[in-house]
Amino acid sequence: MDPQKEALQRIITTLANKNDELHNFIETLSHLLAGVQVNSSKVVSDLEEEFDLLFSILEETKESMTSTIKQEQTRKSHELQMQLTQSTNALESAEELLEFAQHALDIKDEDEFTKAAKQIKDRVTMAPAFRLTMKPKATDNMTHLMVDFSQERQLLHGLRFLPVPNAPEIDVQDCLVMDNTVTVIWRMPVKDSKIDHYILEYRKTNHEGLARVKDEHHWEIVDNIKSTDYTLTGLKFDSKFMNFRVRACNKAAAGDYSDPVTLETRAFNFAFDSSSSHLNLKVEESSVEWDPQGGKGLDSKVKGKENKGRSGTPSPKRGSTARSPAPRGARDRFTGESYTVLGETSIDSGQHYWEVKALKDCKSYSIGVAYKNLGKFDQLGKTNTTWCVHVNNWLQNSFAAKHNNKAKSLDVAVPERIGVYCDMDGGQLSFYNAESKQLFHSFKTKFTQPVVPAFMVWCGGLSLSTGLQVPSAVRSLQKAENGLTGSNSSLNSMAQ
DSSP states (O other), X not given: OOHHHHHHHHHHHHHHHHHHHHHHHHHHHHHHHHHHHHHHHHHHHHHHHHHHHHHHHHHHHHHHHXXXXXXXXXXXXXXXXXXXXXXXXXXXXXXXXXXXXHHHTTOOOHHHHHHHHHHHHHHHHHOGGGTSOOSOSSOSOOGGGOXXXXXXXXXXXXXXXXXXXXXXXXXXXXXXXXXXEEEEEEEOSSOOTTOOEEEEEEEEESOOSSOOSSOSSOOEEEEEEOSSEEEEOSOOOOSSEEEEEEEEEOSSOBOOOXXXXXXXXXXXXXXXXXXXXXXXXXXXXXXXXXXXXXXXXXXXXXXXXXXXXXXXXXXXXXXXOOOOOOOTTSSOSSOTTOOEEEBSSOBOSSEEXXXXXXXXXXOEEEEEEEETTOXXXXXXXXXXXXXXXEEEOSSSOEEEEEETTEEEEOOSOOOSEEEEEEETTTTEEEEEETTTTEEEEEEEOOOOSOEEEEEEEESSEEEEEOSBOOOHHHHHHHHHOOOOOHHHHHHHTTOO
């Protein structure tokens, strides 16, 4: 290409990328502008609610204290009124007795005078005026119910907006993506002893760089994190990247989000290719099951001949492979006893890993890789373009590595879940116990074409797990692994 055209093409690419960034930035600004309006209305509403609550508390307190004053007024009034009534009655009785005594002084008859004097003396002894306490039971003082709200007024005058925590800062260099877990680490720009907890949000994305407002995935939330780090486990990495952001919260308010960061989460994702499968296999995205009725009705005569003279399901090792072609458009990629299905995504470079689990009663299955030009009658491990491990639980149990129609018996227990590691560039296909990450076989070869994951299943089923990184334990083993011993090497060298 002409140098000037190349330079112009680079400029066009740069401009296109910059335009994309600007579009995303404009969307972010528009989103923030709308958020300012919405959030402002919300905080005003919250403020009014808080003041209404404060007014309500003050009003309730005022009513309660007023009621206390009225109760004290009633008590004192009642006691003083009773004393007043008693004193008034006593005064009336004393005045009457005084008047009677004064009249007695005028009595001339000695006997009558003596009688009146004795009567007066007895009445004086019993007079209420001499039995009353001449001390008020209550005072008119009400100052004990006075209030001093100077401190409260000072507090009210000191009302301010709550101190909002600063936005945390995510330390991208310290974040770790490994073994389908992501550890996010952050710090506060200024030490804040009032922080109660953190909120972490994350989402999957296929866009590199800054998080986008309009993204196909929504934010997932992890709340109430007490430390400045968090590890998400058991993730399926079915997107190229993940966005992360975090905010700090005190007892009353949540701070702003940190600047979002984007971490790479690439892994090998694929599904079973139903268009490639044998008719007797029922295929879904991540599972495949043997279905003996799968081809019924298409060529029943041929199937009848295959099964003539014996009942039950044909074995994967015996019986005729003659089969009439299925109608156009049917799943006739593999026929005969090649009970095979391929993965829908090919591998042409890099290191990849996936796991497979068999149903407990699966009688026979194979797991491996193959070139895409695999013949419709070819069986995994019986050609020089296929590599696999084969498990047989029918009649007699066997576990073997197969390639180019040769088998190497594997002297280990069949793992419940098998991990498959394919290093396309290094020319290596390895099989592991997915739980313990123990290596039990490796093929060494030079792949001359892209390969696809390949599977055979008969009388049973397989489930597939993808979106997995190459486990760190596998990477460590691969660095030290230089092929298996003797007999394995004889199998490894057969790949062309």
